[in-house]
Each structure stands twice: as C-alpha cells, then as structure tokens.
Amino acid sequence: MEINIINYQDTRSGFGAGIHALGKQNPHVVALCADLTGSLKMDAFARDFPERFFQTGIAEANMIGMAAGLAIGGFIPFTGTFANFSTGRVYDQIRQSVAYSGTNVKICASHAGLTLGEDGATHQILEDIGLMKMLPGMTVINPCDYNQTKAATMAIAAYEGPVYLRFGRPKVPNFIPDTTPFVIGKALMIAPGTDVSIFATGHLVWKAVEAQRILASSGIKAELINIHTIKPLDEAAVLASVKKTACVVTAEEHQMHGGLGDSIAQLLGRFHPAPIEMVAVRDKFGQSGTPEELLAVYGLETADIVAAAMKAIERKKGH
Amino acid sequence: MASQVRRDIIRMVHACQSGHPGGSLGCADFMTALYFDQMRHKPDHFTIQGFNEDLFFLSNGHISPVFYSVLARTGYFPIDELATFRQLHTRLQGHPTTHEGLPGVRIASGSLGQGLSVACGAARAKKLRHDDALVFVLMGDGEQQEGQVWEAAMYAGAHKLSNLVAIIDHNGQQIDGPLEKVLPVDSLKAKYEAFGWQVKPFDGNDMHQVVATLNAARADAGKDGPQLLLMKTEMGKGVDFMEGTHKWHGVAPNDEQAANALSQLEETFGDY
Numbered sequence: 221m222e223i224n225i226i227n228y229q230d231t232r233s234g235f236g237a238g239i240h241a242l243g244k245q246n247p248h249v250v251a252l253c254a255d256l257t258g259s260l261k262m263d264a265f266a267r268d269f270p271e272r273f274f275q276t277g278i279a280e281a282n283m284i285g286m287a288a289g290l291a292i293g294g295f296i297p298f299t300g301t302f303a304n305f306s307t308g309r310v311y312d313q314i315r316q317s318v319a320y321s322g323t324n325v326k327i328c329a330s331h332a333g334l335t336l337g338e339d340g341a342t343h344q345i346l347e348d349i350g351l352m353k354m355l356p357g358m359t360v361i362n363p364c365d366y367n368q369t370k371a372a373t374m375a376i377a378a379y380e381g382p383v384y385l386r387f388g389r390p391k392v393p394n395f396i397p398d399t400t401p402f403v404i405g406k407a408l409m410i411a412p413g414t415d416v417s418i419f420a421t422g423h424l425v426w427k428a429v430e431a432q433r434i435l436a437s438s439g440i441k442a443e444l445i446n447i448h449t450i451k452p453l454d455e456a457a458v459l460a461s462v463k464k465t466a467c468v469v470t471a472e473e474h475q476m477h478g479g480l481g482d483s484i485a486q487l488l489g490r491f492h493p494a495p496i497e498m499v500a501v502r503d504k505f506g507q508s509g510t511p512e513e514l515l516a517v518y519g520l521e522t523a524d525i526v527a528a529a530m531k532a533i534e535r536k537k538g539h
Numbered sequence: 540m541a542s543q544v545r546r547d548i549i550r551m552v553h554a555c556q557s558g559h560p561g562g563s564l565g566c567a568d569f570m571t572a573l574y575f576d577q578m579r580h581k582p583d584h585f586t587i588q589g590f591n592e593d594l595f596f597l598s599n600g601h602i603s604p605v606f607y608s609v610l611a612r613t614g615y616f617p618i619d620e621l622a623t624f625r626q627l628h629t630r631l632q633g634h635p636t637t638h639e640g641l642p643g644v645r646i647a648s649g650s651l652g653q654g655l656s657v658a659c660g661a662a663r664a665k666k667l668r669h670d671d672a673l674v675f676v677l678m679g680d681g682e683q684q685e686g687q688v689w690e691a692a693m694y695a696g697a698h699k700l701s702n703l704v705a706i707i708d709h710n711g712q713q714i715d716g717p718l719e720k721v722l723p724v725d726s727l728k729a730k731y732e733a734f735g736w737q738v739k740p741f742d743g744n745d746m747h748q749v750v751a752t753l754n755a756a757r758a759d760a761g762k763d764g765p766q767l768l769l770m771k772t773e774m775g776k777g778v779d780f781m782e783g784t785h786k787w788h789g790v791a792p793n794d795e796q797a798a799n800a801l802s803q804l805e806e807t808f809g810d811y
Contacts, residue, residue: 250667274663282656282690289660292645294588295667297660312650313687317657321637321647 221410222397223429229366229394231387231423232330236261237366238373239298239328243269246296249377252287253300254280259389260300260330280305284313284325291323296377302336303329303386304345311351318382319355326376327352328385332362333473334501334518335423335511336389344506350478352384353451359383359404360451362472362480364425366394368448371402379404386422388473390511393426396446405449407457413443416529416536417461420471421447421480424499424520428471431525442469442529450480458484459492467536468496469528473520476500495535497528540612541571541746543808545777546801547608547621550810553797555625558633561787562679563605565710565772569677569743574609577753579672582614585642593672594661596646598654599679599708600634601789606643607631611811615643618811652685654678655705659691662703662765673760677706681713683724689734696735699764704756705736707767708743710774712785731767743770778803 242249243265250272251265257275266273274290276283280301287297299306306329307314318325334344353360359381363369369387376383400408410425411432420428425446432444443461447454462468468488470481481498488494501518515521544567552558574580578593597606604624611618616630623629630641634649646657658676665672682688695703707727715721728738737759741752749770756766774788775781778800781792792800 271667276690276694279690279694281652281687282659282694285653285656285687285691286660286663286694288646289657289662290664291660292587292589292594292657293661293664293668294590295664313653313656316647316650317653323646 223395223410225393225395227394228391230389230391231363231366231369232389233261234363234366234369235328235330235373235385235387236264238370240264240268242374242377243272246377248294248296249298250274250290250295251298251300252276252283254278254283254305256301260328262300280310281313284310285317287325288317288321288323291325296324296326298326298328300328300330302343303332303348304343307348307351308345315355319358322357323382324380326383326385330387331389332386333388333423334506334514334520335473337511337514338508340508341505346475346501346506347478348386349450349474349480350482353483357382358451359449361404361449362386362422363448364422364446365392365396367398367400368396368402371400372448375402375404388423392423395426395429405452405454407454408446408448410446411442411444413441414464415441416443416467416469416532417465418442418444418469418471418525418529419447419458419480419484420444421450422473424471424473427520427522428525430522431529434522434526435529440529440533447480450483453483453487455487458487462488462492462494466494467532468494469499469525469532470496471499471525474500476502495532497532499524499528540575540808541568542805544571544605544608544612546804546806546810548604549778549792549797549800549804551604551607551621551624552791554622556791557625558604558791559601559789560604560791561712561774561781561785562599562602562708562710564778564781565774565776566602566605566677566708566743567777568746569706569749569770570605570609572746572749572753573675574613576750577757582643585615587645589645590668591670591672594645594674596654596658596676597635597648598676599651599682600648603633603635606635610643612808616641621811651679651682652687655688655691658703658705659695659700662700665702671702671761673702673704673757675704675706677708680707680709680711680724681718683707683727684722692731692734692736695765699735701761701764703765704760705765705767706770708770708772710772712774712788714785714788716785727769736765736767737763738767738769740769740771743772744776
C-alpha cells in the first residue's frame with residue numbers, strides 16, 4: 221500500500237462526516253449525544269436531521285438505555301460522547317441493555333487516550349478497549365485516521381450488532397487512501413516485511429509507519445499491519461505474519477493490560493509463541509500536556525516503536 | 540386469572556427453591572389486567588420491534604415469575620415451560636433476557652434503573668414511526684433510588700413523551716427492610732409531577748381500580764406528556780404469611796409453606 225500524508229485531520233471529524241453521510245443514506249440511522257455535539261462533530265447531522273437527533277443532556281446512562289430502546293424500535297442508534305463517559309461511566313448499562321440484550325447500538329467515543337491532551341487524566345481513558353472487548357458479542361474498532369474513521373462509521377451501520385467505535389481529538393496525519401475498503405475484523409496490511417511484525421491500532425499506526433521507515437533505512441524489514449478491529453481479532457492475519465517474522469511489536473494508545481497487545485499475546489500464547497514487545501501505557505494514569513508531549517513521556521513515540529522492534533529481534537535471535 | 544398467576548408464581552419459585560415471590564405476588568393483579576385486558580399485542584406473532592403493538596418493559600427484572608406467568612398464559616410460549624424456571628439451559632432465566640430468545644421479552648433486566656431509559660427510547664422510536672401504540676414500563680419503588688431513573692424521568696418529562704406509561708410498584712419494601720428505614724423515596728407523586736409527568740395513584744391490588752386506571756391512562760395518552768401510574772401494592776399479596784413483609788422479597792417457600800400458600804389460591808385455569 222502506497223502511504224503518503226493526504227492532509228492533517230482529526231479522527232472525530234471522520235466520524236462526523238461518516239454519520240452525516242449515513243443520515244442522508246439511511247433513514248433508520250439516529251444519533252444521540254450527551255451534551256458534546258460540537259466535540260463529537262455531530263453538528264451537521266443534528267442540523268440536517270433534527271427529528272433523528274436526540275440531545276440527552278449530561279445523562280450518559282439514560283442515553284445508552286434510550287439507544288437500546290430505539291434499537292428495539294428498529295432504528296440504528298449511534299451514541300456520542302467522550303470515550304470515558306462512553307464506557308466506564310455506563311459499563312453496566314452497556315453490559316445489560318446493549319451487549320447482553322443484543323441491541324444494535326453503536327457506541328461512538330471521541331477523545332480516547334492520552335492525545336486529548338490538556339484536560340488530563342480524568343478524561344484520558346486508557347482502559348476502554350479492555351472494558352469493551354471483555355463484553356461477549358461486542359465488536360471493538362479503533363481506526364487510525366480521518367478516512368478510516370469515516371469508513372468505519374459507515375461500515376458499522378451496515379453491521380447488525382453492538383459496536384464500540386473509538387477515535388480521538390487531535391489533528392493527525394490522514395494517510396489511508398479513501399478508496400480503501402473498510403472490512404470489520406479484517407487487518408490491513410500497510411507494509412510487508414520479514415524481520416518483525418508490528419501490529420498497530422489508532423493514532424499509533426502513523427507512528428508505526430514512521431518507525432517502519434526508520435527500520436527500513438537500517439536494513440530491517442518490518443511488516444506493518446493495521447489492526448483497526450481489535451475484536452473480533454483477525455487471528456489468521458496475525459498468525460500468518462508471525463509465522464513469517466517470528467517476533468512481534470504491538471502499538472496502541474491504551475493500557476498494556478487489556479489492550480491490543482494483550483489480545484495478540486493471548487493469541488500467540490495459544491497458537492504460536494513468539495517474543496512480543498508492547499508499546500502501551502504501563503499501568504499509569506495520564507496527565508495534562510500536549511498530545512506530543514504525552515506520547516513522548518508515556519513511551520508511545522516513533523522512537524519507542526523502533527526500540528521495541530530492535531528488542532524483539534534481539535530476543536528472537538537469543539532463542 | 541390473577542389467582543392462577545399467583546399459583547404459578549408460588550409453584551415456580553418453590554420448584555427451583557429460588558426467586559422472588561413477594562413482589563411478583565403484589566404485581567399479579569396489575570400484570571394480569573395489563574396482559575389479558577389492556578395491552579394491544581400479538582402473542583402469537585412476537586417480534587422484538589413490535590410495530591403497532593403496545594410494548595411492555597419489566598425494569599425490576601427480579602419479579603420475573605409474574606412476568607413469565609402472564610406471558611405464558613397469554614400465549615407467548617407454552618405454559619409447561621414455566622416448569623423450567625431458573626434451570627440450566629432454560630429460556631426462563633432468573634432475570635428476564637432476550638439472550639435465549641424467549642418470546643415476549645425485548646430487553647434484559649435485573650440490574651435496576653435501566654428500564655425507564657429503554658422505554659424512553661422505544662417511545663421515541665414509536666413517535667418517529669408515527670406508531671400510536673403505547674410503551675409501558677414497570678419499576679419497583681426501591682428502584683427509584685437508582686440515579687438513572689431520574690435521568691430518564693427528566694428526559695421523558697422535558698420531551699413530553701405522551702405515549703409512555705410508567706408504573707411504580709409501591710409496596711414500601713426492599714431487600715434490607717422497609718424503604719422508610721433503608722432510604723425513603725417519599726412523595727413520588729410530587730417528584731414526578733415536578734419532572735413534568737401526569738401521576739395517577741391507585742390501589743394495585745384492587746382489580747376494579749387497576750382496570751379503571753389503565754383505561755384512564757390510555758384515554759389520556761397523547762395529551763400531556765408521560766404518565767406515571769403510582770401503584771400501591773402489598774408485597775406477597777394473596778398469601779397471608781407473605782403479605783406486607785420484605786422477608787419474602789427473595790426467598791422461596793419450603794414444601795409446607797408452598798402447600799399452605801397454594802391452599803389459599805384457587806386453581807382457576809389449570810396448573811402447568
């Protein structure tokens with residue numbers, strides 16, 4: 221895949237564009253928001269489809285329950301609030317009224333991870349992927365840029381079942397060509413290689429692209445695969461890659477416990493053990509700072525992925 | 540029929556030696572009137588969506604025995620299936636759920652406080668479809684201690700969800716004792732009225748009042764916003780030694796107690 225920066229855009233705007241397009245396409249798509257319409261980029265949907273937009277106020281539990289009720293009534297509800305309030309705050313509502321009840325609710329969560337920046341740790345949820353992936357039947361998607369987030373938003377409307385869609389606040393490189401199909405549960409090969417497999421999700425996919433290029437300049441052929449769907453995991457793609465490279469790096473803007481790395485380590489432990497290094501947050505809360513400052517302090521930068529790849533390769537040689 | 544429903548409740552809870560007879564017995568009159576007389580529904584052709592049908596959500600899912608009894612006896616599933624209540628691989632889980640595909644159930648409940656929100660969403664969906672059927676939701680009075688109930692009450696009142704009819708089973712008892720001692724939820728009428736609801740208090744163990752109140756609720760639907768039917772009941776109603784105490788909230792009768800209870804309840808439509 222030819223990778224170039226198309227422009228710099230926030231992934232939440234990809235969601236906003238996606239749901240607006242869905243509003244035009246599908247009269248069954250409805251949206252709910254808990255007082256964060258502008259932050260979630262749901263303004264255009266609210267403006268053009270007011271009868272299908274439900275402002276719930278600062279009442280996230282009620283929003284999730286109402287979404288379940290709308291799904292029972294045959295609509296496809298998308299809920300929008302920050303990732304923290306989309307998951308931890310309403311976990312029991314999601315568990316009972318959405319996941320266990322099998323209601324067709326799309327839980328769309330912005331400002332995930334450290335890169336929401338200055339608001340600090342109360343808002344920087346780093347546990348949401350873990351919380352959501354533990355729920356039976358829940359699909360968990362963490363797209364990497366504007367184009368992929370827009371495509372994912374469109375794709376989940378066509379899928380029947382509960383989905384957690386996670387995206388973020390800052391403007392970041394938009395580099396996945398808009399012609400790339402988004403297939404739920406299908407990993408996206410970005411760069412083939414033979415020395416180490418890098419599995420990345422969300423904002424860290426671009427960092428991994430940079431890392432893959434740096435490694436290439438040192439003669440190391442890293443295979444970079446974008447895991448946008450954390451659950452269901454594309455097990456075949458992961459195993460095929462690791463059978464080739466025999467060592468692994470995972471990269472995500474999430475706690476190491478419960479994230480993408482945890483899912484991949486579990487898969488490899490069961491079917492194909494291999495050295496694995498995880499670029500993730502190490503059991504810590506975030507703090508205020510700019511997104512770039514925070515990624516550096518918490519070890520989620522390009523250089524951290526490069527170092528992890530070198531270490532994984534060293535461990536492979538030591539076997 | 541309410542007597543038969545009460546027999547079902549006692550027999551189901553006794554058979555598996557677990558479950559919640561107290562609240563189920565207290566709501567037996569109301570649930571019988573709702574399902575046999577009031578609801579416009581199609582038990583033979585159940586769909587989750589229930590287009591152009593009245594919908595009912597049980598928010599206080601622990602009174603599943605009364606729910607299962609009226610569902611079976613109105614034809615949603617075979618009456619004999621009541622015998623599987625709370626057994627391994629049953630569709631009649633301890634708390635109601637859609638997970639095993641039991642006809643008549645549209646949402647899982649058990650963790651309290653969620654049903655009113657679901658009903659708000661379902662009421663919204665009906666309005667969007669110009670479907671003028673009603674959405675009923677039954678809650679407990681102890682459940683009013685859950686914060687989410689008030690989020691939903693605020694929403695329904697503010698948006699005048701006039702196709703929404705909520706019922707509170709006001710028996711004054713919860714697991715740890717009388718509400719008055721655990722955490723009072725006094726003045727529910729004034730509280731809901733302050734949230735923009737029309738409130739109709741009535742005696743839920745007086746069948747004439749139950750039917751009259753449900754008729755009035757249908758007549759007033761579509762007018763002034765959501766309605767609350769504030770239903771005074773007696774926990775354990777119909778079985779003398781279970782009446783008026785929280786002790787039978789979640790305890791099953793032993794053989795002797797079950798026989799005693801059944802001797803007080805006439806078998807009118809045949810046991811399962």
